[in-house]
Amino acid sequence: xxxxxxxxxxxxxxxxxxxxxxxxxxxxxxxxxxxxxxxxxxxxxxxxxxxxxxxxxxxxxxxxxxxxxxxxxxxxxxxxxxxxxxxxxxxxxxxxxxxxxxxxxxxxxxxxxxxxxxxxxxxxxxxxxxxxxxxxxxxxxxxxxxx
Numbered sequence: 001x002x003x004x005x006x007x008x009x010x011x012x013x014x015x016x017x018x019x020x021x022x023x024x025x026x027x028x029x030x031x032x033x034x035x036x037x038x039x040x041x042x043x044x045x046x047x048x049x050x051x052x053x054x055x056x057x058x059x060x061x062x063x064x065x066x067x068x069x070x071x072x073x074x075x076x077x078x079x080x081x082x083x084x085x086x087x088x089x090x091x092x093x094x095x096x097x098x099x100x101x102x103x104x105x106x107x108x109x110x111x112x113x114x115x116x117x118x119x120x121x122x123x124x125x126x127x128x129x130x131x132x133x134x135x136x137x138x139x140x141x142x143x144x145x146x147x
Contacts, residue, residue, distance in 0.1 A: 007040045027126045034129075038098070045097035048084050055080050056107040057128045060114040060121040074115050081107055 002008065014033040019026075039046035059077035063070050085104045088096050110128075113119040122128035 011037050011040075027130055031126055031129055041098060042095075045095075048088065048097055048100065049103060051084060052081055052103060052107050053125065053129065056111050057122065057125055059111055060128075063114055064121065070115060074111065077111050078108060081111075 011033060014029065014036065017029060035046060035050070038049060055077060059073065062073050062077075066073060081104055085100060088094050088100055110119065114121050
């Protein structure tokens, strides 16, 4: 994306609105802006990311709802997440979405931590995507450098 393209200016405007927004809507606007920024390369590539987010978010909550079937649920969630990774990695002719391995393994880490009860399931999809102090899964807003 070039700095003189319309997509760039739309992303910058969304981020300015997010900074100026009330705290209740700031993270929601940042989530929409992050997904929009990710989809600039291709709208097709945003769907595997959204699918992984939904599978792992609701999968993390399913462990509490169905505690007697935790092992089966974990296997199904991991198979679902790894299937989309294998599809893009090993089917000839398909381009890889940006960061597919990163967000797949981050999502798997979150689900395994919830399964082992090292983490509580996130209260909302926004909290799940941006993380909090007790969450290891962050799709957007990952800090870099020393903590």
